[in-house]
Amino acid sequence: MEKKDFKDSLLIPKTDFPMRGNLGKKEPVIQSEWEKKDLYNLVLNKNKDYPQFFLHDGPPYANGSIHAGHALNKILKDFIVRYKNMNGFKAPYLPGWDTHGLPIENALTKNKKVNRKKMNLADFRNLCKDYALEQIDIQRQQFKRLGVLGEWEKPYVTLDKDYEAAQYRVFNQMVKKGLIYKGLKPVYWSPSSETALAEAEIEYKDVVSPSIYVSMEAKDTKDKLPKHTHFVVWTTTPWTIPANLAIAVGPEIEYTLIKTDGKHYLVARERLEALQDILDWRQVTKVQNIFGWELEHMTYKHPLYDRISPVILGDHVTTEDGTGLVHTAPGHGEEDFIVGQKYDLEVYCPVDEQGLMTKEAGKRFAGMYVEDANEEIIKALFEEKSLLGKFDITHSYPHDWRTKQPVIFRATPQWFASIEIIKDEILKEIQTIEWYPSWGNVRLSNMIKDRGSWCISRQRTWGVPIPAFYTEKGTAILDPKVIDHFADIVEKEGSNAWYTKEVKDLLPPGYTHPDSPNNIFRKETDIMDVWFDSGSSHHGGMLDRGYGYPADIYIEGSDQYRGWFNSSLITGVATTGKAPYKTLVSHGFVLDGEGKKMSKSMGNVVDPNKIADTLGSDILRLWVSSVDYQADVRLSNDLIKQVSESYRKIRNTMKFLLGNLFDYNDLKDRRDFKELNDVDQYVLYRNNELIKEVKDAYDTYRFDLVYRKITNYVTFLSSFYLDPAKDVLYIEKADSIERRNIQTVIFKVLDTMVRLLTPIIPHTCSEVYEYIPNIEHLEDAYLLDMPKVEELDFEHIELMEDFTYLREDVLKALENARNEKIIGKSLNAHLVLYPKSRTKTLLEKLNINLAQAFIVSKLDIRHTGFGKHKGKDISMDVLPAEGHTCDRCWQVVDQVNKDGICPRCESVVESL
Structure with a gap:
């Protein structure tokens, strides 16, 4: 007799939700649907009555395809914006782009073979603009491919005329407050780029430099030292020796006069022992000690020139290295300049914009590049018997981050923004900001404390021109009325008007100045530092666009403490008295799988665009959520594979939940929490805890915690609850209380997972949401709260x-x-439990079907004896279950009917 097939009587999961994500192909389709629905604005309209939360986008530079760092940054921002929109806020997202500066000039010169020196400046700037807009289009599509929603068709762009006009008005407010001035001061200067650089444009590399010890003979010792005493200085930049105008000593440092080789030398007492070894001073006689403050105003003769210079006091002098006497060239060093100002020293700089020694350095050195001049200057010092020692040392030296070439400190006429005047105000505002991580407060505070002024001028073409004029007498004019007038012109025509219009058309009608009796004026040729461009975005890209001030949050890479965070804070406090951000979050850099910097030459670059197009951007987004982004993070194909496995588990779990809800309607079939058994209640309790913990993690920007909490819960759910639940979901009657209890739980769990994961993997959640049966669907899961x-x-x-x-x-x-071959699968088992006191109480009090929870066919509890297997407060035996295997539920039972099914299954089948 042929056995009956009871397959059709089982409530096997039913869903068309595909097991395979196929995200690389599916996501663009989902994104196309988002655009058709205008999902971004649907969400904002839904939230129109909620308080606004504004994340202000730090503008990426418009040059080249996005890299892994861009992806990390934009995805983190999207997490925040999506979460806020789903949690009681209206959170718009306005993307921005930084478009001025040297990289675009270089790209046109190198990649497009444009000779800018043969072009009209305005025409060259138009080429730069066109190139920048092309780059924006490329990056915009790549950012959208990551699933980031925002005002993509109306971003703020630093080359837009409205933005430039807003920048001029920020600048003008600073002019009116007396914060902008022109001065001669040493700045980072890149000979390779022929321009001043900001600190944010500097990177440090180890280089080998000549380290020299030089003696400079005293002229006037104030009768406190022998007449022919030699002051000993040390430097790693011999090319600055021609610019030496002083020797700085520490006022409280004790110096020792020694005699060796028939000469008197003065060095710091603490450095004497080291210098004896370095300079091979074998026979040393200590003559006297003297404090630094006693040396002030002594004089010495420069070893190479007929120049008498003073000994001065400087708090920056230490005895950590060198000689304790510091060679001071005010035209070539920040500290040298500052101390030189106290003593009215000239800001002397015999080096030109190409890094060549000028004729002021003397015929012997004129025209030599500074590094080449090193050896010639050392040779000259040797000839004058002033060179005490020369050694090569490896040390960290600043380089131009774009050309990768060394920079120099060089005094040039530049425009500056004074930090000193508003420093206390800025430091006070820093204390009002919420910091993630907390050390950001100290880091930015220290940067501001150490900063006296900000060089805001650059000697380039592609940028926002500084709206200054020069009179017939050479006087620099920075007049608020002139700037206001020009800002109005820029608002209509853009900053290129500076290059296309005559001076008379740029000045207000009837403008005069006493230093220009013939009304002849000359335009400034410098442009503003690009950090001033982006640092003005709180007006051009925020306040003037209707988003208010300050922003709720800025989030960028940790390099922006000396870049955008810094410049935005200065301009923000200068113009409004308040910081431009309430919360500041910084993230680390993306390294390869071994923790090395990604580099095309090393072949270790991981392309986020490739990951999005093959595995899917949800995989990349899940990776971002999995890392502790506040430190440097690692990305490799192997790490992406690990994240893909986590994604697979999440997707499979969601598919299982969907499949078992095909006949469930939450409005009609939902069971009350109190009606559930203890296992069901526990799963919902854990689900409720998950909601609390995940929302707390979102609120504190701990997305790695979001990831861990959810993946841990998915693992718990699969092993603890879903496997045992199959016995009820598949076997029992469709509307049985036990089955509806479980469906109540899994509906709630699925609903929770979709909502909690939508900020992280929005494409997948959008897809899952479509397949949830028997609910009234909104346009997308993103419209859920x-x-x-x-x-x-x-x-x-x-x-x-x-x-x-x-x-x-x-x-x-x-x-x-x-493993011992006692049973096959767990349903073949007869489990015998021997509980001790605490476990006995537990089993008596809990409302649980134990056999179902352990997925065994038979279970006994015995209160005497001991089992073979030991556990905590319990022992147990696992025996083969004896009886018949039901052809429908596969449990081993005492009896089956003629069709081979157990009484439970028989009752279900008869009811169909």
């Missing part, structure tokens, strides 16, 4: 926690029995 934390009265929480440990002990025992 974050789940709310409920007040659940669950009295058995501690007992259930203990039960999870008991279950682990049972599963180990079953696994051991399987």
Whole structure:
């Protein structure tokens, strides 16, 4: 007789939701749907009555395809914006782009073979603009491919005329407050780029430099030292020796006069022992000690020139290295300049914009590049018997981050913004900001404390021109009325008007100045530092666009403490008295799998565009959520594979939940929490805790915690709840209380997962949401709100926690029995439990179907005896279950009917 097939009587999961994500192909389709629906604005309209939360986008530079760092940054921002929009805020996202500066000039020169020196400046700037807009189009599509929603068709761009006009008005407010001035001061100067550089444009590399010890003979010792005393100085930049105008000593440092080789030398007492070894001073006689403050105003003769210079006091002098006497060239060093100002020293700089020594350095050195001049100057010092020692040392030296060539400190006429005047105000504002990580407060505070002024001028073409004029007498004019007038012109025509219009058309009608009796004026040729461009975005890209001030949050890479965070803070406080951000979050850099910097030459670059197009941007987004972004993070194909496995588990779990809801309607079939058994209640309790913990993590920008909490919950759900639930979901009657209880739980769990994960993997959640049966669907999962934390009265929480440990002990025992060939699958098992006192109480109090929870066919509890397998407060035996295997539920039972099914299954089948 042929056996009946009961397959059709089982409630096998039903869903068309595909197992394979196929995200690389599917995501562009989903994104196309988002655009058709105008999902971004649907969300903002839904939230129109909510308080605004504004994340201000730090503008990436418009040059080249996006890299992994861009992807990390933009995805983190999208996490924040999406979460806020789902949690009671209206959170618009306005992308921005930084478009001026040297990289675009270089790209046109190198890549497009444009000879800018043969072109009209305005025409060259138009080429730069066109190139920048092309780059924006490329990057915009790549950012959108990552699933980032925002005002993509109306971004703020630093070359837009409205933005430039806003920048001029920020600049003018600073002019009116007396914060902008022109001065001669040493700045980072790049000979390779022929321009001043900001600190943010500097990177440090180890180089080998000549380190020299030089003696400079005293002229006037104030009768405190022998007449022919030699002051000993040390430097690693011999090319600055021609610019030496002083020797600085520490006022409280004790110096020692020694005699060796028939000469008197003065060095710091603490450095004498080291210098004896370095300079091979074998016979040393100590003559006297003297404090630094006693040396002030002594004089010495320069070893190479007929120049008498003073000994001065400087608090920057230390005895950590060198000689304790510091060679001082005010035209070539920040500290040298500052101390030189106190003593009215000339800001002397015999080096031109190409890094060549000028004729002021003398015929012997004129025209030599500074590095080449090193050896010639050392040779000259040797000839004058002033060179005491020369050694090569490896040290960290500043380089131009674009050309990778060394920079120099060089005094040039530049425009500056004074930090000193508003420093206290800035430092006070820093204390009002919420910092992630907390050390950001100290880092930015120290940068501001150490900063006296900001060089805001650059000797380039592609940028926002400084709106200054020069009179017939050479006087620099920075007149608020003139700047206001020009800002109005820029608002209509853009900053290129500076290059296309005559001077008379740029000045207000009838403008005169006493230093130009013939009304002849000359335009400034410098442009503004690009950090002033982007640092003005709180007006051009925020306040003037209707988003208010300050922003709720800035989030960028940690390099922006000396870049955008810094310049925005200065201009923001200067113009409004308040910091431009309430919260500041910084992230690290993306390194390869071994922790090395990514480099095309090393072949270790991981392309985010390739990951998005093959594996899917949700995989990349899940990776971003998995890392502790506040430090440097690692990205490799192997790491992406690991994240892909986590994604697969999440997707499979969601598919299982969907499949078992095909006949469930939450409005009609939902069971009350109190009607559920303890396992069901415990899963919902854990789900409720998950909501609380994940929302807390989102609120504190701990996305790695979001990832860990959710993936841990998915693992718990699969092993603890879903496997045992199959016995009810597949076997019992469709509308049985037990089955509806479980469906109530899994609907709630699925709903929670979709909402909590939408900021992280929006494409997948959008897709899952479409497949949830028997609900009234919104346009997209993104229109849902974050789940709310409920007040659940669950009295058995501690007992259930203990039960999870008991279950682990049972599963180990079953696994051991399987390895010993006592049973096959766990449904072949007859489990015998021997609980001790605490576990006995636990089993008596909990409302649990134990056999179902352990996925065994038979279970006995015995209160005497001991089992073979030991657990915590329990022992157990695993025996083969004896009886018949039901052809429908596969449990081993005492009896089956003529069709081979157990009484439970028979009752279900008869009811169909």
